Amino acid sequence: xxxxxxxxxxxxxxxxxxxxxxxxxxxxxxxxxxxxxxxxxxxxxxxxxxxxxxxxxxxxxxxxxxxxxxxxxxxxxxxxxxxxxxxxxxxx
Amino acid sequence: xxxxxxxxxxxxxxxxxxxxxxxxxxxxxxxxxxxxxxxxxxxxxxxxxxxxxxxxxxxxxxxxxxxxxxxxxxxxxxxxxxxxxxxxxxxxxxxxxxxxxxxxxxxxxxxxxxxxxxxxxxxxxxxxxxxxxxxxxxxxxxxxxxxxxxxxxxxxxxxxxxxxxxxxxxxxxxxxxxxxxxxxxx
Numbered sequence: 001x002x003x004x005x006x007x008x009x010x011x012x013x014x015x016x017x018x019x020x021x022x023x024x025x026x027x028x029x030x031x032x033x034x035x036x037x038x039x040x041x042x043x044x045x046x047x048x049x050x051x052x053x054x055x056x057x058x059x060x061x062x063x064x065x066x067x068x069x070x071x072x073x074x075x076x077x078x079x080x081x082x083x084x085x086x087x088x089x090x091x092x
Numbered sequence: 093x094x095x096x097x098x099x100x101x102x103x104x105x106x107x108x109x110x111x112x113x114x115x116x117x118x119x120x121x122x123x124x125x126x127x128x129x130x131x132x133x134x135x136x137x138x139x140x141x142x143x144x145x146x147x148x149x150x151x152x153x154x155x156x157x158x159x160x161x162x163x164x165x166x167x168x169x170x171x172x173x174x175x176x177x178x179x180x181x182x183x184x185x186x187x188x189x190x191x192x193x194x195x196x197x198x199x200x201x202x203x204x205x206x207x208x209x210x211x212x213x214x215x216x217x218x219x220x221x222x223x224x225x226x227x228x229x230x231x232x233x234x235x236x237x238x239x240x241x242x243x244x245x246x247x248x249x250x251x252x253x254x255x256x257x258x259x260x261x262x263x264x265x266x267x268x269x270x271x272x273x274x275x276x277x278x
Contacts, residue, residue, distance in 0.1 A: 027275060028257070028272075028274050028275065029274050029275040029276055030274045030275070030276055030277055032276070048253065048274060050276075050277075056248065056249075056250075056251070058234065058239070058251055059236075059239060059251055059252070059253045059274075059277070060236040061236055061237050061253050061255065062236075063236075066236065073235065074234050074235050074236040075234065076234050079232070081230055081232075082137065083118055083119075083137035084117065084118075084208070084209035084210040084213055084231070085117060085118060085119045085120075085136075085137035085138045085139065085209075085210070086117070086119065086138050086139055086143060086147075086194075086199050086208060086210075087138075087139045087208070087209045087231070088139065088202060088206050088207065088208055088209070089206070089207050089208075089209060089212060089231050089233070089238040089240075089254055090205060090206045090238065090254075091205040091206070091207070091238075091254050091255060091256055091259060091262070092205075092237060092254075092255050092256065
Protein backbone atom coordinates (compact mmCIF):
# COMPACT_ATOMS: atom_id res chain seq x y z
CA UNK A 1 0.00 0.00 0.00
CA UNK A 2 1.42 3.35 -0.97
CA UNK A 3 1.87 6.28 1.32
CA UNK A 4 -0.92 8.88 1.46
CA UNK A 5 -0.19 11.85 -0.78
CA UNK A 6 -1.33 14.41 1.80
CA UNK A 7 1.52 13.41 4.12
CA UNK A 8 4.21 14.24 1.58
CA UNK A 9 7.46 12.33 1.20
CA UNK A 10 9.26 11.22 4.34
CA UNK A 11 12.75 12.56 4.95
CA UNK A 12 14.67 12.50 8.20
CA UNK A 13 15.13 16.08 9.36
CA UNK A 14 18.88 15.77 9.79
CA UNK A 15 19.29 14.76 6.15
CA UNK A 16 17.57 17.97 5.05
CA UNK A 17 19.78 20.03 7.36
CA UNK A 18 22.98 18.38 6.16
CA UNK A 19 21.99 18.71 2.51
CA UNK A 20 21.17 22.38 2.94
CA UNK A 21 24.46 23.03 4.72
CA UNK A 22 26.41 21.22 2.00
CA UNK A 23 24.65 23.13 -0.75
CA UNK A 24 25.32 26.46 0.98
CA UNK A 25 28.99 25.67 1.54
CA UNK A 26 29.44 24.62 -2.12
CA UNK A 27 32.27 22.29 -1.14
CA UNK A 28 33.07 19.03 -2.90
CA UNK A 29 32.19 16.60 -0.11
CA UNK A 30 30.30 13.44 0.69
CA UNK A 31 27.34 13.97 3.02
CA UNK A 32 27.39 11.01 5.37
CA UNK A 33 23.91 9.80 6.28
CA UNK A 34 22.54 6.76 8.04
CA UNK A 35 18.94 7.29 6.99
CA UNK A 36 18.28 4.72 4.30
CA UNK A 37 14.54 5.29 4.66
CA UNK A 38 14.60 8.92 3.55
CA UNK A 39 13.08 9.81 0.19
CA UNK A 40 15.30 11.50 -2.40
CA UNK A 41 13.96 15.01 -2.97
CA UNK A 42 14.52 17.34 -5.95
CA UNK A 43 16.73 19.63 -3.85
CA UNK A 44 19.23 16.77 -3.40
CA UNK A 45 20.04 16.56 -7.12
CA UNK A 46 23.73 17.16 -7.75
CA UNK A 47 24.82 16.32 -4.20
CA UNK A 48 26.76 13.22 -3.20
CA UNK A 49 25.53 11.32 -0.17
CA UNK A 50 27.41 8.60 1.64
CA UNK A 51 24.61 6.18 2.48
CA UNK A 52 25.46 3.75 5.26
CA UNK A 53 24.97 0.08 4.46
CA UNK A 54 25.81 -1.28 7.90
CA UNK A 55 29.52 -1.33 7.21
CA UNK A 56 30.55 1.68 5.17
CA UNK A 57 29.13 4.76 3.51
CA UNK A 58 28.41 4.09 -0.16
CA UNK A 59 28.70 7.25 -2.29
CA UNK A 60 25.49 8.05 -4.14
CA UNK A 61 25.54 10.85 -6.71
CA UNK A 62 21.93 12.02 -6.83
CA UNK A 63 20.48 12.56 -10.29
CA UNK A 64 17.00 13.57 -11.43
CA UNK A 65 15.81 10.07 -12.19
CA UNK A 66 16.37 9.03 -8.55
CA UNK A 67 13.79 11.47 -7.19
CA UNK A 68 11.12 9.66 -5.21
CA UNK A 69 13.26 6.61 -4.49
CA UNK A 70 14.77 5.87 -1.07
CA UNK A 71 18.46 6.31 -0.35
CA UNK A 72 18.76 2.72 0.79
CA UNK A 73 17.96 1.43 -2.68
CA UNK A 74 21.36 2.63 -3.90
CA UNK A 75 23.40 1.24 -1.03
CA UNK A 76 23.14 -2.54 -0.95
CA UNK A 77 23.86 -4.33 2.29
CA UNK A 78 25.30 -7.36 0.55
CA UNK A 79 28.02 -7.31 -2.07
CA UNK A 80 28.56 -9.82 -4.82
CA UNK A 81 31.61 -9.07 -6.91
CA UNK A 82 31.09 -11.51 -9.74
CA UNK A 83 33.39 -11.55 -12.71
CA UNK A 84 34.81 -8.56 -14.55
CA UNK A 85 34.66 -10.29 -17.97
CA UNK A 86 33.74 -7.67 -20.57
CA UNK A 87 31.79 -5.38 -18.25
CA UNK A 88 32.31 -1.68 -18.83
CA UNK A 89 32.40 1.41 -16.63
CA UNK A 90 31.62 4.84 -17.97
CA UNK A 91 33.17 7.96 -16.50
CA UNK A 92 30.51 10.70 -16.42
CA UNK B 93 53.92 -12.20 -20.62
CA UNK B 94 56.73 -11.67 -18.15
CA UNK B 95 57.73 -8.26 -16.84
CA UNK B 96 60.68 -7.07 -14.83
CA UNK B 97 59.62 -6.48 -11.23
CA UNK B 98 58.55 -2.92 -10.49
CA UNK B 99 58.70 -1.72 -14.11
CA UNK B 100 55.63 -0.68 -16.09
CA UNK B 101 52.00 -1.18 -15.15
CA UNK B 102 51.06 -3.80 -12.60
CA UNK B 103 49.89 -7.12 -14.01
CA UNK B 104 46.14 -7.45 -14.21
CA UNK B 105 46.36 -10.56 -12.19
CA UNK B 106 43.89 -10.25 -9.35
CA UNK B 107 40.20 -10.65 -9.89
CA UNK B 108 37.65 -11.57 -7.31
CA UNK B 109 36.82 -14.81 -9.01
CA UNK B 110 40.32 -16.01 -8.34
CA UNK B 111 41.14 -16.11 -12.04
CA UNK B 112 44.89 -15.59 -12.27
CA UNK B 113 45.86 -14.09 -15.60
CA UNK B 114 47.74 -11.30 -17.26
CA UNK B 115 46.29 -10.85 -20.74
CA UNK B 116 43.44 -13.33 -20.47
CA UNK B 117 40.01 -12.42 -19.18
CA UNK B 118 37.63 -14.93 -17.69
CA UNK B 119 34.39 -14.74 -19.70
CA UNK B 120 32.60 -17.91 -18.71
CA UNK B 121 32.70 -21.41 -17.32
CA UNK B 122 31.49 -24.86 -18.22
CA UNK B 123 28.78 -25.99 -15.83
CA UNK B 124 28.63 -29.57 -17.10
CA UNK B 125 27.19 -31.65 -19.88
CA UNK B 126 23.86 -30.83 -21.47
CA UNK B 127 22.01 -33.79 -22.87
CA UNK B 128 23.68 -36.93 -24.14
CA UNK B 129 25.05 -35.71 -27.46
CA UNK B 130 28.18 -33.96 -26.27
CA UNK B 131 26.71 -30.51 -25.74
CA UNK B 132 27.90 -28.52 -22.72
CA UNK B 133 26.13 -26.14 -20.39
CA UNK B 134 27.90 -22.75 -20.50
CA UNK B 135 27.68 -20.08 -17.83
CA UNK B 136 28.47 -16.65 -19.28
CA UNK B 137 29.99 -13.85 -17.18
CA UNK B 138 29.68 -11.25 -19.95
CA UNK B 139 27.64 -8.06 -19.60
CA UNK B 140 25.45 -9.34 -22.44
CA UNK B 141 25.53 -13.11 -21.91
CA UNK B 142 25.24 -13.99 -25.62
CA UNK B 143 28.47 -12.11 -26.33
CA UNK B 144 30.53 -15.02 -25.06
CA UNK B 145 30.02 -16.59 -28.49
CA UNK B 146 31.78 -13.63 -30.14
CA UNK B 147 35.03 -14.31 -28.29
CA UNK B 148 35.43 -17.84 -29.64
CA UNK B 149 37.82 -19.66 -29.68
CA UNK B 150 38.20 -19.57 -25.90
CA UNK B 151 41.23 -20.66 -23.93
CA UNK B 152 41.84 -22.44 -20.66
CA UNK B 153 43.44 -20.58 -17.75
CA UNK B 154 46.99 -21.56 -18.73
CA UNK B 155 46.27 -20.98 -22.42
CA UNK B 156 47.28 -24.53 -23.30
CA UNK B 157 43.94 -25.62 -24.75
CA UNK B 158 41.60 -23.78 -27.07
CA UNK B 159 37.95 -24.50 -27.80
CA UNK B 160 35.72 -23.14 -30.51
CA UNK B 161 32.34 -22.28 -29.06
CA UNK B 162 29.02 -22.38 -30.84
CA UNK B 163 25.97 -21.46 -28.77
CA UNK B 164 22.98 -23.55 -29.77
CA UNK B 165 20.22 -22.22 -27.50
CA UNK B 166 19.49 -20.49 -24.22
CA UNK B 167 18.68 -22.79 -21.31
CA UNK B 168 18.11 -22.27 -17.60
CA UNK B 169 21.09 -20.44 -16.08
CA UNK B 170 23.11 -20.29 -19.27
CA UNK B 171 23.46 -21.64 -22.76
CA UNK B 172 23.75 -25.00 -24.42
CA UNK B 173 26.76 -25.02 -26.69
CA UNK B 174 28.93 -27.17 -28.88
CA UNK B 175 32.62 -27.09 -28.05
CA UNK B 176 35.18 -27.98 -30.68
CA UNK B 177 36.67 -31.41 -29.99
CA UNK B 178 33.95 -32.44 -27.55
CA UNK B 179 31.68 -35.06 -29.10
CA UNK B 180 30.40 -37.21 -26.23
CA UNK B 181 28.68 -36.68 -22.91
CA UNK B 182 31.68 -38.21 -21.11
CA UNK B 183 34.05 -35.67 -22.67
CA UNK B 184 31.64 -32.86 -21.78
CA UNK B 185 31.32 -34.11 -18.19
CA UNK B 186 35.11 -34.15 -17.84
CA UNK B 187 35.19 -30.40 -18.54
CA UNK B 188 32.78 -29.48 -15.75
CA UNK B 189 34.06 -26.47 -13.80
CA UNK B 190 36.53 -25.38 -16.48
CA UNK B 191 36.84 -21.62 -16.74
CA UNK B 192 37.00 -20.14 -20.21
CA UNK B 193 39.19 -17.16 -21.07
CA UNK B 194 39.36 -14.71 -23.94
CA UNK B 195 42.47 -12.75 -24.86
CA UNK B 196 42.14 -9.11 -23.84
CA UNK B 197 42.78 -7.88 -27.38
CA UNK B 198 39.68 -9.69 -28.63
CA UNK B 199 37.39 -7.33 -26.70
CA UNK B 200 36.11 -4.49 -28.88
CA UNK B 201 37.68 -1.08 -28.38
CA UNK B 202 35.66 1.44 -26.40
CA UNK B 203 34.96 5.15 -26.80
CA UNK B 204 36.69 7.73 -24.61
CA UNK B 205 35.71 7.68 -20.95
CA UNK B 206 34.56 4.09 -21.14
CA UNK B 207 36.74 1.36 -19.70
CA UNK B 208 36.61 -2.36 -19.14
CA UNK B 209 36.43 -3.38 -15.50
CA UNK B 210 39.28 -5.77 -16.21
CA UNK B 211 41.47 -2.82 -17.26
CA UNK B 212 40.63 -0.72 -14.21
CA UNK B 213 41.14 -3.45 -11.65
CA UNK B 214 44.72 -3.47 -10.48
CA UNK B 215 45.48 0.17 -11.28
CA UNK B 216 47.16 2.24 -8.59
CA UNK B 217 45.31 5.35 -7.45
CA UNK B 218 47.20 8.53 -6.61
CA UNK B 219 45.83 11.81 -5.32
CA UNK B 220 46.46 15.08 -7.13
CA UNK B 221 49.52 15.68 -4.95
CA UNK B 222 51.07 12.38 -6.07
CA UNK B 223 50.52 10.45 -2.85
CA UNK B 224 49.41 6.85 -3.28
CA UNK B 225 45.82 6.19 -2.22
CA UNK B 226 45.67 2.48 -2.89
CA UNK B 227 44.83 -0.09 -5.52
CA UNK B 228 41.59 -0.51 -7.44
CA UNK B 229 40.25 -3.90 -6.41
CA UNK B 230 36.78 -3.83 -7.95
CA UNK B 231 34.29 -1.77 -9.90
CA UNK B 232 30.74 -1.69 -8.61
CA UNK B 233 27.50 -0.19 -9.79
CA UNK B 234 24.45 -0.16 -7.55
CA UNK B 235 22.33 2.06 -9.77
CA UNK B 236 23.87 5.40 -8.87
CA UNK B 237 26.85 5.32 -11.22
CA UNK B 238 30.05 3.33 -11.31
CA UNK B 239 32.15 3.16 -8.15
CA UNK B 240 35.81 2.26 -7.91
CA UNK B 241 36.63 0.23 -4.83
CA UNK B 242 40.09 1.35 -3.73
CA UNK B 243 42.00 -0.42 -1.01
CA UNK B 244 44.62 1.67 0.78
CA UNK B 245 47.49 -0.34 2.25
CA UNK B 246 46.46 -1.82 5.58
CA UNK B 247 43.01 -0.22 5.65
CA UNK B 248 39.45 -1.01 4.69
CA UNK B 249 38.48 -0.35 1.11
CA UNK B 250 36.87 2.94 0.07
CA UNK B 251 34.33 3.51 -2.70
CA UNK B 252 35.07 6.38 -5.06
CA UNK B 253 32.49 7.55 -7.63
CA UNK B 254 33.94 7.08 -11.13
CA UNK B 255 33.28 10.58 -12.45
CA UNK B 256 35.38 13.14 -14.30
CA UNK B 257 35.47 15.29 -11.17
CA UNK B 258 36.64 12.51 -8.87
CA UNK B 259 38.88 10.66 -11.31
CA UNK B 260 40.25 13.22 -13.77
CA UNK B 261 42.99 10.97 -15.18
CA UNK B 262 42.99 7.30 -16.13
CA UNK B 263 46.33 6.22 -17.57
CA UNK B 264 46.04 2.57 -18.50
CA UNK B 265 49.48 2.48 -20.10
CA UNK B 266 51.14 3.67 -16.90
CA UNK B 267 48.82 1.60 -14.71
CA UNK B 268 47.63 4.55 -12.65
CA UNK B 269 44.67 6.78 -12.03
CA UNK B 270 44.71 10.22 -10.51
CA UNK B 271 41.85 10.81 -8.08
CA UNK B 272 40.53 13.97 -6.54
CA UNK B 273 38.28 12.41 -3.90
CA UNK B 274 35.63 14.42 -2.08
CA UNK B 275 36.47 15.59 1.42
CA UNK B 276 36.13 12.98 4.10
CA UNK B 277 36.25 9.96 1.82
CA UNK B 278 39.81 8.75 2.55
